[in-house]
Amino acid sequence: MALVFRWLMRLAAGLVLLVVAGVGLVYFLASQSLPDYDRELTVSGVSAPVEIVRDNNDVPHIFGDSDADVFFGLGYAHAQDRLWQMTMLRRTAQGRLSEVFGARTLPIDRLLRRFDIYRLAMQSIDAQDAETRAALTAYAAGVNTRLQEINHRALGRGAPEMFLFNAPVAPWQPGDSLAIIKLMGLQLSGHLSNEVLRARTSLMLQDGDRLRDILPDAPGTGVAALPEYAALFPDLPRYAEGQRLPDSPLSPVPAPGLAGASNSFTAAPSRSASGGTLLANDPHLGFTAPAIWYLARMELATGGVIGGTIPGMPVILTGRSTGLGWGLTTAYVDDQDLFVEKLNPDNPEEYLTPDGYKPFESRPSIIEVKDEAPITLTLRWTENGPVLPGSTYDLETVTPPGHVMALGWTVLSPRDTSMSAAMGLMKAGSVTEAIASAERYIAPAQNLMLADQEQIALKTIGAVPRRDPRHQSKGRMPSQGWRAENRWQGRMPYASNPEFVNPRGGILGNTNNKILERPFPNHLSYIWGDTQRINRWQRLMQSRQVHTRDSFIEAQLDPVSFTARSLLPLIGADLWFTGEAAPDGTPERQRQIALTLLADWNGEMNEHLPEPLIYAAWLRALQDRLIRDDLGPLASEFIHVEPIFLERVFRDIDGASTWCDVKQSAAIETCSYMARLALDDALVWIAEHHGTALESLRWGDAHQATHDHQVLGEVPVLRYFVNIRQSTSGGDNTLLRGRTSGTGDHPFRNVHGAGYRGVYDFADPDSSVFIISTGQSGHFLSRHYDDLAQLWRRGEYIPMSLDAELARAAAVGVTRILPAQ
Template identity: 70%
Template sequence: MGLLFKWTFRLFLLVSALAVAALLLVYYFASRSLPDYDASHTVPGLSGEVEIIRNTAGVPHIFAADDNDVFYGLGFAHAQDRLWQMTMLRRTAQGRLSELFGARTLQIDKLIRRLDLYGLAQRSVAAQDASTRSALEAYAAGVNAWLRIVNQEALGRGAPEFFIFSPQIAPWQPADSIAVVKIMGLQLSGHLEEEVIRARASLLLPPERVRDLLPDAPGAGIAALEYASLFEGAALPRYAANTTPPKDPISPVPDRGLAGASNAFAAAPERSAAGGTLLANDPHLGLSAPSIWYLARLDLATGGVMGGTIPGMPIVLSGRSDKVGWGVTSAYVDDQDIFIERLNPDDPEEYETPEGFKSFETRQSIIQIADAPSETITMRWSENGPVLPETQYNLGAITPLGHEAALGWTLLTDQNTSIQAGLKIMRAQSKEEVIAAAEDYVAPAQNLTIVDETGIAMKTIGHIPQRDVRHQSEGRIPAPGWIETNRWQGVMPYGTNPEFIDPDGGILGNTNNKAVDRPFPNHVSHHYGDTQRVQRWRRLMLNRQVHTRDSFVEAQLDTVSFTARALLPLIAADLWFTGEAAPDGSPERRRQRALELMAGWNGEMSEHLPEPLIYAAWLRALQTRLIRDELGPLESEFSHVEPLFIERVFRNADGANVWCDVLQSAPKETCSDISRFALDDALVWLTEKYGPAIESWRWGDAHEATHDHQVLGTIPLLSAFVNIRQSTSGGDNTLMRGRTSGKGADPFQNVHAAGYRGVYDFGDPDSSLFILSTGQSGHPLSRHYDDLGVLWRRGEYIPMSLDPELARAGALGITKLVPAP
């Protein structure tokens, strides 16, 4: 027995030693790709020396005598810290994910190939002016210089992910940077899904009930149209089909309700305590590790520029120079339309146009698939845009037999000069110059909030489709593509895009809300990303005569829900303080205790409180009870609470309280009944998930921010090292927005939030503040992988200055790039 124990122990020690040795070997190879920030490299393609000075947060300050050398340095720094992320963005735009991930990403590749995003990017290179092409080429040369060093010095393939997925890394090209713009456009666009969901809802509901469920943003509007009336005589057997496939975390296509969002607001000098303009900006995107954002400071001939960049592009998208500051918010311009193309019954390769039948443009494309045979797809285009298959975006549910769906989208152009606009904005010396430079911007449409030393402005930038006033659906739902009046007639002149310059009140801002109220076809959009946050923002802005950097930070981090304050008095009006005390432990007592807590709550979505969790679960259960019997399978598409819908129902706007009566039941339920049932549903679910002690529930336990690595984050064991999870405050409708997933076992996880925050004070330029949601590095072994995320979660920032001496004084390391002889 002793001998058996002895050999078992020795075997255990041997296995343990081998495991430790294997881990050390893995660590050694993985750590080889950690860049040395204090090194000198001789590289080709430079006209002079470049210094990349990294501060203690890993933020590069890039100095050179020539602007193109500065862009070279930015490409080098991006590649050092985010090489895997950059190659994934490029591979996504090329429709080549399946070469690495096999059949799981095949549908993504098929969609991207049909949109021809990379082909359009390649053809757009010729549309750039000479200065922009030079900048793109210099940036690409900087990326490729780092790739060359990685290969020559065997630096762990550049990123640890390449040991698991080890494709050959092709040199970076100028078209790759333009392709990244197009992928960002895909992530920021949601009108296509809105058209489809409105069409599907109209096939089940009368127009007035569609208007309840999908109301226009407050202001002038028209009733929803009946989709079936546009295709009389066409068989639509799949009216309510629910064909949404599970979303792969690699997919760039956002779930409905998770397209781009942001906040930006500015104060003129007369509304600023320090006498200089103020600007705050926090763009919202899907959370990931690393963040899509990367901080940088560029020393250009026209002055220093600093702020948020996206690896793969040589521009500061949101930031400031010594003269100008700018921030971006998703404008929700209706720049997408689905056109239903009628096929020739005698030849399905032809579709109907106003001039008769015409052949589709076709091209074949081969998709290589890891561990499976390659697949060839036929890509087709009509005059209105690329034809999409029924399996994408639930198009099969609204496409009549004998028809196909084509997508019109301003992003689908080979004349995309958006990067050209970004480069001009960085060099602008006034808000007027910024507005003029932004005319080159194409897509995705944004609201650009601008400040200079004297004033403030906001301009919607990007192409807005010009529609005919006789358009059958006004772009709300898919329309027949063979009718001339449904087709686009180019784009609207840039001068007609909404614009606000130096308003009398001295305050400007946008939370993705409706900015202008103009009749169709000059309407900009019927659908906006916010009707709620803007109400809280207005309150905070009007509460002060003058603002400071700190008051702007306070507004950025505000977690009070206007929505909760507005809806709770409606849905709980007949429930608060009614009835006698119920026995302890009974469902009635649990409901009374929850209502007592809610009655004393001020709407603050604090991670430490139980009230936000009760509120969120209650509203979710309430909406489900209201719509489930009318929508059936389509109910799952409404995964987030629609505040205007709930308000219309409980205010009985245009008879909307009919939603409260359950169609399948004999009794006639009131809205108070449904509200009480929903609260009980929510409390049962919460008790099962978080235990019976209501006071111990915490919103932060449910509202964890999910900064997950898109690829390694799904691998057991590795996920514990590469995914970053944090308890967070905020919610769907707070200024510090933490959009919930709305699906699965954890529907309140924070999956979409401000990956970047910046506050710029032109009264004290060196006090400008910045933060990222993770860290500068994409390398899981780097201390800069998640160091900024700790500050982000606490609502803290880091300072950045345009003073080069301050950058040198606190340098973590200085990388020198010396031109090769």
């Protein structure tokens, strides 16, 4: 027996040693791709020495004798830190994920091939100005220098993910950077899915007023009635089960309610305590690890520029120079239209146009699939745009038999000069120059916030489709593509885009809210990204005569929900202080505790408080109870609470209180009764998921920011090393926006928010600050993978200085790139 025991011990010890050796080998191989920031290399792609000084937060400060050399340095730095991210963005745009991940990403590749954005990006290269083409070429050379270095020096294939998903990495091309801009357009676009949802909801609801309740227009001048979708296509069923792309972290298609959002605001010298202009910006995108943003500084011939870049593109998208700051918010311009194309019953390769039947523009496209046979798609385009399959965006539910759906979209331009506009903006010296340079910008449409030393401005940039006043659906629902009045008629002139320069009040801002009202077809949109945050922003801005950098930071991080403050008195009007005493442990007692907590709450969505969770769960349950009997399974598509809907119902605007009555029951339910039932539903859900001790709840436990690795984030054990999870304040409708997922067992997880924050003070530009939500490095073994994450969570920032000596003083490394003789 002792002999057996000894051998078992030896075997166990041997297994332990093997495991340790295996882990050590994996660590050794993975660590080979950690970049060395303190070195010197000689290359043939630069004309003079280039210096990349990385400050103590790993922000590269890039210096060179020419702009081309500086862009080369940025490409090299991006590839050092974010090579895997860059290759994934490119593969996504190309529709080539399945070469690496197999059949599970085929739906994504199929859709991206049909959009054809990569080919359109390649065609757009010739449309750029000479300066931008030179920058793109130099940037690509910098990326490729890093690729060559990885290959020659065997640097662990460039990133740990390359070992698990081994695939050749092609040299970077100038068109790859243009494709990433178009991919960003897809991530920021929500009009397509909204058109489909509006059409499906129209089919379910007989009363047009009820459609305005559940899919309300932003407050302002009303809109003329639209035709019912059923009247346009009477053969469609009232409800059909839809199909979407499978949920995947790699999908660039935003989930419902998760298209782009942002905050940006600025103050003129008259409203600044220091006498200089102020500007703040925090663009919102889906959270990932690493963050989509990457901080960088470039010293160009026109001066230094510093701010947020997206790896793969050689521009500062939001940031500042010595005398100009710029920020971006998604403009929600209606730049997407769905066209129902009628097939020729005698020849399905033709579709109806105003001039009769015409053949589709068709070509094959082959998708290589790992471990499987390749797939051949037939890509078809009409005069209105690419034909999309019914299996995406629930299109089959609103496509009549004998028809297909085509998409018109400004992103699908083969002469897209958005990169040239971004390059010009980065080199502009004043508000006036910046507005002029942005005329070349096409898509995705943005609100450009500007501040120079003396002026402030907001300008909507991007192509706005010109529509016929007789358009059947005003671009709000799919329309008949063969009717001339439904087709686009070019684009509106840039001068007609909204522009606000030096307003008398001295304050400008945008939270994706409606910025003006124009009658169709001169409007911008009927759908806006915010009707709530703007109210809190107005209060914070007008509560002070003058502002400072710190007051702008305070507004950027404000967690108070205007929505909670305005809705709770409405929905709980008949519930507070009206119940009788109830014993502990009963539902009545839990309801009383919840109402008492909410009665004393100021609406602050603080991560440490229980009230935000009770409030959020209550409103979620309430909306579901109100719409479920009217919309049936379609109610599951409304995953986020619509505050205007609840306000319309509880104020009985245009008879909206009818939503409170359950049609399947004999009784007539009141809104107060439904509010009480919904509160009980919410408390049951909370008890099942977070416990019954309401006073001990923490909003942050439910509202965790999920910076998950797109590929490794679901791998057992490894996910604990690559995912960054943090308790956070804020919510769907706070300036400190943390958009919730709205689905699954964790509907309040924070999945979409400010991956970048910046506040620029032109009285003392080097006192400006910025931050990103993870770290600079995409390598999970690097200390810079998540070193900025806790600062971001706590609402802290790092210096945004153009002082070269300050960067050198605490540099983590200096890379010198020398030209080969």
